[in-house]
Amino acid sequence: MRKVYGRPRFLKKRSFHYCAGCGHSIVHRLLAEVIEEMGIHERVVGVNSAGCSVFAYNYLDVDMAEAAHGRGAAVATGMKRAYPEAVVFTYQGDGDLAAIGTAETIHAANRGEKISAIFINNAIYGMTGGQMAPTTLVSMRTTTTPFGRDVMLEGHPLKISEMLALLDGVVYIERTAVNSPAGIRKTKKAIRKSFQTQLDGKGFSLVEILSPCPVNWKMGVAESWQWIDKEMTGVFPLGIIKDTTGNKDAD
Amino acid sequence: MDGNSAVGEAAIRAGCQCYFGYPITPQNELTEYMATHLSRRKGCSFIQAESEISAINMVFGASAVGARSMTSSSSPGMSLKQEGISYLASCELPAVIVNMSRGGPGLGTISAAQSDYFQSTRGGGHGDYRTIVLAPSSVQELADLTHRAFDLADKYRIPVIILGDGMLGQMQEPVDFRHEAPAELPVRSDALRGARGRPSKIVRTCTSNTSEMEELNWSLYRRYQLIEKKETAFETFLVDDAELIVVAFGIAARIAKGAIKSARANGLKVGLARPITLWPFPSGRIKELAATAKCLLVFEMNMGQMLEDVQLALQGQGEVFFYGRPGGVIPTPSEVLRVISRHYYQRGLKKGK
Ligand SMILES: Cc1ncc(C[n+]2csc(CCOP(=O)(O)OP(=O)(O)O)c2C)c(N)n1
Ligand code: SF4
Numbered sequence: 150m151r152k153v154y155g156r157p158r159f160l161k162k163r164s165f166h167y168c169a170g171c172g173h174s175i176v177h178r179l180l181a182e183v184i185e186e187m188g189i190h191e192r193v194v195g196v197n198s199a200g201c202s203v204f205a206y207n208y209l210d211v212d213m214a215e216a217a218h219g220r221g222a223a224v225a226t227g228m229k230r231a232y233p234e235a236v237v238f239t240y241q242g243d244g245d246l247a248a249i250g251t252a253e254t255i256h257a258a259n260r261g262e263k264i265s266a267i268f269i270n271n272a273i274y275g276m277t278g279g280q281m282a283p284t285t286l287v288s289m290r291t292t293t294t295p296f297g298r299d300v301m302l303e304g305h306p307l308k309i310s311e312m313l314a315l316l317d318g319v320v321y322i323e324r325t326a327v328n329s330p331a332g333i334r335k336t337k338k339a340i341r342k343s344f345q346t347q348l349d350g351k352g353f354s355l356v357e358i359l360s361p362c363p364v365n366w367k368m369g370v371a372e373s374w375q376w377i378d379k380e381m382t383g384v385f386p387l388g389i390i391k392d393t394t395g396n397k398d399a400d
Numbered sequence: 401m402d403g404n405s406a407v408g409e410a411a412i413r414a415g416c417q418c419y420f421g422y423p424i425t426p427q428n429e430l431t432e433y434m435a436t437h438l439s440r441r442k443g444c445s446f447i448q449a450e451s452e453i454s455a456i457n458m459v460f461g462a463s464a465v466g467a468r469s470m471t472s473s474s475s476p477g478m479s480l481k482q483e484g485i486s487y488l489a490s491c492e493l494p495a496v497i498v499n500m501s502r503g504g505p506g507l508g509t510i511s512a513a514q515s516d517y518f519q520s521t522r523g524g525g526h527g528d529y530r531t532i533v534l535a536p537s538s539v540q541e542l543a544d545l546t547h548r549a550f551d552l553a554d555k556y557r558i559p560v561i562i563l564g565d566g567m568l569g570q571m572q573e574p575v576d577f578r579h580e581a582p583a584e585l586p587v588r589s590d591a592l593r594g595a596r597g598r599p600s601k602i603v604r605t606c607t608s609n610t611s612e613m614e615e616l617n618w619s620l621y622r623r624y625q626l627i628e629k630k631e632t633a634f635e636t637f638l639v640d641d642a643e644l645i646v647v648a649f650g651i652a653a654r655i656a657k658g659a660i661k662s663a664r665a666n667g668l669k670v671g672l673a674r675p676i677t678l679w680p681f682p683s684g685r686i687k688e689l690a691a692t693a694k695c696l697l698v699f700e701m702n703m704g705q706m707l708e709d710v711q712l713a714l715q716g717q718g719e720v721f722f723y724g725r726p727g728g729v730i731p732t733p734s735e736v737l738r739v740i741s742r743h744y745y746q747r748g749l750k751k752g753k
């Protein structure tokens with residue numbers, strides 16, 4: 150019998166603690182697959198962050214360090230500068246990357262740090278129990294916007310990828326979603342391209358991944374996956390936001 | 401050479417590979433020195449970070465991959481670094497952090513002060529941890545202790561703080577650098593450099609397991625005990641026959657020394673005890689001295705912070721006076737001499753040769 154599917158080599162033999170239907174586990178798997186396929190595991194140093202993925206190092210079988218909440222881009226900067234041979238990625242949620250870590254993110258991007266940011270946008274603070282994130286949609290109910298996000302009070306969803314795309318140090322940003330097989334394949338390709346961009350020494354790259362959080366969205370899994378298409382992609386359109394790498398396709 | 405630049409040169413000669421900093425007076429000369437002298441060195445990196453928070457987290461990253469790394473700041477910036485220092489302590493990562501402290505609280509003044517003693521010696525950030533705190537009192541000692549700081553940080557995998565002040569940082573004195581920069585340093589065995597020929601490694605601080613966290617605290621505590629035993633440093637000056645001993649650190653000790661020389665010329669038997677490590681605090685030596693002298697006069701450029709460590713060391717045994725000048729005021733030796741003389745005569749201490 151031919152084996153067509155199995156555990157990627159760089160995913161530890163341990164079951165995920167993530168909720169059923171959560172996007173984090175899918176993205177972990179994609180990372181492990183890309184690292185294996187690119188043959189870069191001996192050079193990879195990852196930075197995980199406070200958020201539901203704070204224990205990402207329990208799953209990804211590569212060197213990893215846990216950054217303080219929001220400081221991933223600064224930690225990754227220190228790593229890459231001190232050890233340029235490393236392939237450095239950060240794994241950050243929307244609260245981490247686009248609220249508390251906004252300054253670190255923008256300045257690392259602006260310096261054109263040769264790092265890859267894997268940015269999980271689930272429009273919510275998952276780990277702390279479903280509070281508003283900077284990416285929470287207008288009218289969306291969270292535990293801290295119990296009446297729905299009101300733009301007069303809480304402002305609009307923050308489009309950090311579009312903001313970052315304005316910076317000259319940024320060479321590649323793509324927004325994908327992991328709510329369908331096609332989206333998952335695209336996400337994998339984008340992660341791969343981001344790593345390739347780093348290997349080529351071109352500059353800062355980021356993959357924003359729209360990712361379901363059925364638990365805090367208070368939806369079933371199927372519904373949460375549909376909600377990404379129905380609601381999220383309207384505010385956060387999928388596709389390449391910036392690409393000056395000159396690489397049409399990493400594959 | 402000015403004190404700030406001396407720290408920079410000593411750091412480079414200690415093999416510092418990464419410096420990340422954010423401008424703040426009175427330590428800008430150090431950041432600028434590193435921009436000029438470190439940034440283009442082979443295998444080295446300099447970044448003017450977007451904030452002190454970023455700078456300390458860059459140090460965290462560089463240290464995690466095994467580089468000797470440093471950041472520096474002055475008091476308001478040190479407050480911002482505390483989160484990062486707590487994480488460094490938790491992850492047992494070495495780092496050297498320089499504080500050319502200034503008068504506070506708040507934005508305060510840019511003039512020299514010692515009001516960050518509590519912050520430096522009590523960990524400073526959240527959680528149960530310590531940092532080694534070195535308090536030089538001359539430019540030469542700044543350079544020497546900078547070198548030592550890197551060794552201590554690596555030896556104990558701990559953040560080390562050099563607690564200077566605006567005056568030390570700015571003043572010009574001759575310095576003798578005793579080391580040449582190493583051609584190459586060995587890579588720390590715990591460095592994250594990719595899982596090449598070994599299993600993957602992690603640097604982590606979060607756990608959902610309280611007994612694991614308790615064990616980390618115990619293991620840190622045991623290390624702190626070892627540091628207390630091995631690394632306490634102290635200087636004395638004319639204490640053998642002293643009736644009154646001034647206890648002061650850093651630049652205040654320098655000022656006190658001047659006052660003590662004049663006091664001696666007037667026949668007052670006064671000496672100086674100067675803790676060089678503020679943590680670990682030389683409690684044992686302070687206790688010994690308190691037993692030989694009639695009284696101690698703690699002199700600090702703050703409202704009495706090291707004073708508490710002196711009192712803790714004495715456990716109520718012995719008489720302690722305090723003279724403090726907070727806010728960035730730098731008292732002159734003659735002001736300190738007046739305080740020494742007043743206590744000396746009021747206490748009815750014997751004069752002599
Ligand atoms: C300094 C600090 N403040 C607050 C927290 C609490 N905290 C942990 S994760 C988190 C937000 C997580 O949201 P996000 O980054 O979107 O990740 P998710 O859990 O949604 O994947 C917060 C506020 C913290 N760990 N540190
Ligand atoms: S709370 Fe949301 S983001 Fe966190 S594990 Fe559960 S589904 Fe995933």
Ligand SMILES: [Mg+2]
Nearest residue numbers: 242243273275
């Ligand atoms: Mg989130």
